Amino acid sequence: NAGVTQTPKFQVLKTGQSMTLQCAQDMNHNSMYWYRQDPGMGLRLIYYSASEGTTDKGEVPNGYNVSRLNKREFSLRLESAAPSQTSVYFCASSGPSSGAARYNEQFFGPGTRLTVL
Amino acid sequence: QKEVEQNSGPLSVPEGAIASLNCTYSDRGSQSFFWYRQYSGKSPELIMSIYSNGDKEDGRFTAQLNKASQYVSLLIRDSQPSDSATYLCAVNPPDSNYQLIWGAGTKLIIKP
Numbered sequence: 686n687a688g689v690t691q692t693p694k695f696q697v698l699k700t701g702q703s704m705t706l707q708c709a710q711d712m713n714h715n716s717m718y719w720y721r722q723d724p725g726m727g728l729r730l731i732y733y734s735a736s737e738g739t740t741d742k743g744e745v746p747n748g749y750n751v752s753r754l755n756k757r758e759f760s761l762r763l764e765s766a767a768p769s770q771t772s773v774y775f776c777a778s779s780g781p782s783s784g785a786a787r788y789n790e791q792f793f794g795p796g797t798r799l800t801v802l
Numbered sequence: 803q804k805e806v807e808q809n810s811g812p813l814s815v816p817e818g819a820i821a822s823l824n825c826t827y828s829d830r831g832s833q834s835f836f837w838y839r840q841y842s843g844k845s846p847e848l849i850m851s852i853y854s855n856g857d858k859e860d861g862r863f864t865a866q867l868n869k870a871s872q873y874v875s876l877l878i879r880d881s882q883p884s885d886s887a888t889y890l891c892a893v894n895p896p897d898s899n900y901q902l903i904w905g906a907g908t909k910l911i912i913k914p
C-alpha cells in the first residue's frame with residue numbers, strides 16, 4: 686500500500702496563477718484533510734472532508750477551494766495564488782480506527798512545497 | 803480558543819539518556835492524544851496514541867496522560883541520534899470527531 690500520495694512534490698507559481706494539488710489514499714479512510722505548515726506556526730487546517738460528498742472549512746480556508754472527488758481523492762485548488770500562500774501543504778487521512786470515530790489517527794502524505802513569487 | 807502548548811526547544815539530550823517532551827492542552831473534555839515525529843523536510847509520522855490516563859509503552863517510547871492536570875508527555879529512553887526531530891503533540895477536542903488541535907512542536911537534538 687502506498688498510503689497517502691500527493692502531487693506535485695514542488696511547485697513555483699507567479700502571483701495570480703492557479704493550480705490544483707492532488708491527494709489520494711489507499712487505506713479506505715473516510716476522512717481527509719488539507720493542512721499548511723509554516724515555520725514556527727505548526728500545522729493549520731485548511732479544509733477537511735469527513736466523508737465522501739462532504740467538505741468543511743478549517744482554520745484558514747480563505748483563498749482555497751477543495752473537491753472530494755471520491756472516497757480516495759481530495760484535491761486543493763488555489764484560484765489566484767498569492768505570496769502569502771507560500772508554504773508546505775500536507776494531505777492527511779483518517780479511519781476511524783479501533784471502531785470508534787473519535788479515535789482520530791491521521792496519516793500524512795509527503796507534502797507539496799509551494800512557492801508563490 | 804482551544805490551545806495545545808509545547809516548549810519549542812531546542813531540547814538537547816545526550817545519546818543514551820531519557821528525553822522528556824511535554825504538552826499541555828486547554829480543552830478539559832479532550833479524549834484522544836497523539837504524538838507525531840517530523841524529520842526536517844519530511845511529513846509528520848504518528849508514533850504514539852493515548853486515550854486513557856496513565857502510561858502507554860511502545861518500545862523505547864512511553865506516552866503519559868494526566869487528564870486532571872491536562873498534560874500529556876512523551877518519554878524516549880536510550881535516546882539515539884536518529885531520534886533528533888521535531889515532535890508534534892495533537893489533541894482531538896470533544897466537539898469534533900475529525901479535527902485535531904496541533905502544538906507547534908518541540909525540536910529535539912540528541913548529541914552523540
